[in-house]
Amino acid sequence: MPALLSLQDIEKSFGPNQILHKVDFQLQKGQVHALLGANGAGKSTLMKIIAGEYTKDAGTIEIEGENVHITSPGHAKRQGISVIHQELSLVPEFTVAENVYLGKEPVHGLGSFLLFKSEAVRKTQALLDQYQIQLDPHSKVGQLSIGQQQVVEILKAISEDSRVLVMDEPTATLTAAETNQLFEVIRSLQSKGIGIIYISHRLDEIQQICDHVTILKDGRKTAEGPIEEFSNERIIECMVGRQMDHYYPNTAHSPGDVILELQNIEKNGVLHSVSASFRKGEIVGIFGLLGAGQSELLRILFGADQADGGQLICKGKPVQIDSPLAAMSQGIALVTENRKEEGLILELGSDQNMTLTSMQQFSDYGLRNLGKIRDVAKQYVEKLNIKLPGLHHPVKHLSGGNQQKVILGKWLLTSPDIILLSEPTRGIDIGARSEIYHLLDQLAHEEKAIVIASSDVDEILGLCDRVLIMFRGEIIAEVSQAEASIELLMEYASGARQSTGVGG
Numbered sequence: 084m085p086a087l088l089s090l091q092d093i094e095k096s097f098g099p100n101q102i103l104h105k106v107d108f109q110l111q112k113g114q115v116h117a118l119l120g121a122n123g124a125g126k127s128t129l130m131k132i133i134a135g136e137y138t139k140d141a142g143t144i145e146i147e148g149e150n151v152h153i154t155s156p157g158h159a160k161r162q163g164i165s166v167i168h169q170e171l172s173l174v175p176e177f178t179v180a181e182n183v184y185l186g187k188e189p190v191h192g193l194g195s196f197l198l199f200k201s202e203a204v205r206k207t208q209a210l211l212d213q214y215q216i217q218l219d220p221h222s223k224v225g226q227l228s229i230g231q232q233q234v235v236e237i238l239k240a241i242s243e244d245s246r247v248l249v250m251d252e253p254t255a256t257l258t259a260a261e262t263n264q265l266f267e268v269i270r271s272l273q274s275k276g277i278g279i280i281y282i283s284h285r286l287d288e289i290q291q292i293c294d295h296v297t298i299l300k301d302g303r304k305t306a307e308g309p310i311e312e313f314s315n316e317r318i319i320e321c322m323v324g325r326q327m328d329h330y331y332p333n334t335a336h337s338p339g340d341v342i343l344e345l346q347n348i349e350k351n352g353v354l355h356s357v358s359a360s361f362r363k364g365e366i367v368g369i370f371g372l373l374g375a376g377q378s379e380l381l382r383i384l385f386g387a388d389q390a391d392g393g394q395l396i397c398k399g400k401p402v403q404i405d406s407p408l409a410a411m412s413q414g415i416a417l418v419t420e421n422r423k424e425e426g427l428i429l430e431l432g433s434d435q436n437m438t439l440t441s442m443q444q445f446s447d448y449g450l451r452n453l454g455k456i457r458d459v460a461k462q463y464v465e466k467l468n469i470k471l472p473g474l475h476h477p478v479k480h481l482s483g484g485n486q487q488k489v490i491l492g493k494w495l496l497t498s499p500d501i502i503l504l505s506e507p508t509r510g511i512d513i514g515a516r517s518e519i520y521h522l523l524d525q526l527a528h529e530e531k532a533i534v535i536a537s538s539d540v541d542e543i544l545g546l547c548d549r550v551l552i553m554f555r556g557e558i559i560a561e562v563s564q565a566e567a568s569i570e571l572l573m574e575y576a577s578g579a580r581q582s583t584g585v586g587g
C-alpha cells in the first residue's frame with residue numbers, strides 16, 4: 084500500500100543558504116509521526132512546503148501514490164493537508180459549529196443562512212460523535228479552554244476531509260489534563276486512518292503519543308524508525324550530533340542573603356497573600372498549572388502589572404516597583420513567556436537585538452562600541468547555540484526557537500541581580516535547553532537569584548534548589564529539591580493535597 088504522504092529528496096534554499104538537503108519523509112495512514120530536530124533544523128520549512136506556503140526547489144511529493152505539485156495553502160487543503168498552528172485562528176464570538184463551518188456559509192438570504200446554522204450544528208455533532216469528542220456545538224469558542232479551542236481547530240480540519248494533520252507544538256500552552264484530552268483526540272483520529280505529523284521538543288510526550296520518528300539535523304535526515312527503537316538518549320544524539328552526559332548541571336548552590344522578599348502580595352481575583360523570599364545564589368522554581376498565578380506574580384515583581392496590596396523588599400529596603408524601568412533599576416530582569424510579541428525588533432540582527440536593552444554597557448563616551456557589541460553577541464550566540472547565517476541577519480528569518488534564544492540572551496546581558504523567567508525553554512530544543520540550564524546554574528554560582536516559573540515538571544525538578552507550588556493564586560507549599568517529585572508537585576498543583584501553611 085502506498086504511503087499516505089511521501090516526500091522524496093526535498094530541497095530548499097533561501098538565497099545562498101540551503102536549508103533542506105534531499106529530505107525523505109513517509110507518513111502512513113493512522114500514524115502519529117514525530118518530526119524532530121534542534122531549533123533551525125528545518126522542520127517548519129519542510130512543513131511549510133507540504134502546506135503550500137513555500138515551494139520546494141527540488142524533490143517529489145506523493146499523496147497515496149499520486150504525484151502532486153502543491154502550489155498554495157488552498158491547494159494543500161484540497162489535497163487533504165491541514166496545519167494546526169500554535170496561534171489559533173478561531174472567532175471567539177462564534178459557536179463551535181459556526182467556527183467549524185466558517186467560510187462555508189451561503190452568501191444570500193436569511194432563510195438559507197438559518198438553515199446553514201442548523202446544518203452546521205448537525206454536522207459538527209456528527210463529527211463529535213464519530214470521533215467520540217465531548218464538546219457542545221453551541222458553546223461560544225471564546226469561553227472554551229485553550230485545549231478545547233485546539234480541538235475546534237482539529238474539527239475544522241477534519242470537516243474539510245483532511246487526511247494529513249500537522250501539529251506544531253500542540254501542547255505548548257496546554258495543562259496536563261488538556262494534554263491528555265488532546266492525546267485522546269489524536270488516538271481517535273489515528274484509529275480512523277488520519278496521519279499526524281507531530282512536532283515537539285518534549286521527549287516525554289513523543290514517547291507517549293508517537294509511533295514513528297524522523298529526525299532532522301541541519302536540514303538533513305539523520306534517523307528514522309519506529310519509536311520503540313528510539314530511547315531519549317538516541318533521539319538527542321541524532322538531533323544534536325553528540326551524547327549529552329549532563330543534561331542538568333546538578334551542582335550544589337550555597338544560597339546567601341535574602342535579596343528579594345514578598346510580603347502578602349495581593350492582586351484582586353488573581354493572587355492572594357503571596358509571601359516568599361529569594362536568596363542570592365539559588366534557583367527557585369515556581370510551579371503551578373496554567374492560570375495558577377505564577378506568570379502574574381512575576382509580572383508584578385517586574386512592574387509590568389501592579390499589585391493591589393502587600394509589600395516588596397529588595398536588598399533590605401521596601402521598594403515600589405511600578406514600572407519595568409523601576410524593576411530594572413533594582414537589578415530585576417524578566418524573561419517573559421510572550422517572547423515573540425514582547426521581545427524583538429524583527430528587521431535588526433541578533434547583535435543589535437541582544438544589546439539594545441543594555442546599551443550603556445556597550446557605549447564609550449556616548450558612542451556605541453560596535454566591536455564590543457559584536458564580541459558579546461558572538462559569545463552569547465555560542466553559549467545559547469543560536470543557529471544563524473550571520474550576526475546582522477534580520478531576526479525575522481530565524482526559526483522560532485532561535486528567536487527565543489536571542490531574547491533570552493538579551494536579558495541575560497543586562498547583568499541583573501535577580502532573574503525572573505517565565506517558561507524559559509518553551510519552544511527551545513533539547514540541546515539548547517541544557518545549555519540554558521547550565522548557564523542559569525553558572526549565574527546562581529555568581530550569586531544571582533534565579534526564579535523560574537514553569538509548567539514543565541521535569542525542568543523544575545532537575546534544576547531548582549527548592550520549589551514553591553501555586554494553586555489558585557496562592558503559594559500552597561514549598562518543597563526542597565530532595566523532597567520534590569512529580570507526584571508531589573502535581574498533587575499540590577492540582578489541589579489534591581492541602582497546603583503546608585507556607586508564608587515567608
Ligand SMILES: Nc1ncnc2c1ncn2[C@@H]1O[C@H](COP(=O)(O)OP(=O)(O)OP(=O)(O)O)[C@@H](O)[C@H]1O
Binds near residue numbers: 097128129481510512
Ligand atoms: N523565509 C526565510 N528566509 C530566510 N531563512 C529562513 C526563512 N525561513 C526559515 N529560514 C531559515 O531556515 C532554517 C530552518 O528554519 P525552520 O524554521 O525550518 O527550523 P525549525 O526546525 O522549524 O526550528 P524551530 O524548532 O526553532 O522552530 C533556519 O536557519 C532559518 O533561519
